[in-house]
Amino acid sequence: MKKLLTLAVVAAAFFAAPSMNAQDFKVDKSPMDQASFPKDYKDSNKLIKVTYSRPQLKGRELATLAPEGKVWRMGANEAVEVTLYKDMKLGTTPVQAGTYTMYAIPQGKEWTIILNKDLNVWGSYFYNEKNDVARITVPVETADESIEYFGMEFMPVDKGAHLVGAWGNARVQIPFYN
Template identity: 55%
Template sequence: MKKPTLISTLTMAFIMLLSLTVTAQEFPDLNKSPMDAASFPSHYKESNKSVKIIYSRPQLKGRSLETLAPNGKQWRTGANEAAEITFYKDTDVAGTLIKAGTYTLSTIPGETEWTFIFSSDLNVWGTYFYNEANDVARVKGNVTNSDTSLEAFSIAFDDGGTMHLGWGNTRVALPMNIK
């Protein structure tokens, strides 16, 4: 067996170094508004879900909810991409039947109620490309206030299927009756 020469050893070392730098993956910093999901039934052992929502969780960071989601203006209901809600069964949402399927969800905040907009537009960023002609339903959810402030925007379902949105001291309830 032939001993490697200095040149062949340096060449192999250079090729190995080059291959390491070429294949090294750069990972971005953590997202400031990470994605989250809420579903009903909420229990992790229940795999037969009726509804699931995927959304991003912005933080208040000393700002007011009224600045980030102003009353009377359409809001993406989270951050980044539009929130997407999937109904696995036809569902009565606050008295309006919504067929099984996936929709984007945006809201219009208000003092005593929020308007929830379900749209057939998918894969959209925020509400920048919103087209009212693609609305599937608009329903109202009731607003209450809590003594506890939530720093991160959150969505959860209670045991009855009502979807709850919370941010700061604001809480919004949207009743759902799964068919």
Template identity: 50%
Template structure:
């Protein structure tokens, strides 16, 4: 009787392992997701802000083609970027409660409008609703001599806070954050 049970278990395990090896996995996303946070250490209790976003690449295209001036952009690729504040902050001059928001931008030649929106889990900006905006801030459009192939977001420490710096091609946009 024990031999029959062991044989049955062996066949079940063999069948299960074959179904695992048949799993198909997708290749690397063309615009992989990334994350930036401040501070950058791993102490969650000290985190102020974290952003998760897709990183599109220029690939011989222009920034104006991928993020047209005057149009709402998802601020990255694929899903709209999501920014989490772990405590109440002042974001570009606007008081924001701790929580998670979608991040959109409206690129411009002189300035960018940076938008925090309460609707989460949005694909692109196709279903963006301005009635769900929590804040809109305008920040100057800056530039750098170095070109970035991949859209990037980083935090730069400054007195009494940090700047969330977005960069792509030679464009740089910084939003001050204080707490």
């Protein structure tokens, strides 16, 4: 009798729970993505990983979404997080293994790339320059083809990898070395 009563209570709770219809289900318009190096999924000995959200241009200009001279989170939603699994260098600046947020300051034909020790940061609203770990200035390349979604991927180079960021016609290569 006790088992039957328990079963009845569980069944009532299940059927009384609010249901979620397909039209109620909200998908993030700027989904999270990840890139790692080495890229091969069979290689579990990663050196670096980046986690970011992929906004879309939707007819807007990159300069409106990432204004010149202002700190930008390099994507949408949360600030980009970079995890170094071993000590590396951002350009020539040594950076200890760990997880960092990454920001950019677009400045015309170059961007300042920043690694910062603050974590779990939404956007760049709470950016604190005092917590910067490394900065580097990289040139912006202009491509003929425009990319609608912001994206990042690693390109192998001698003694490391360049994190390539692409959106609209802008392309930047952020150098990480062993």
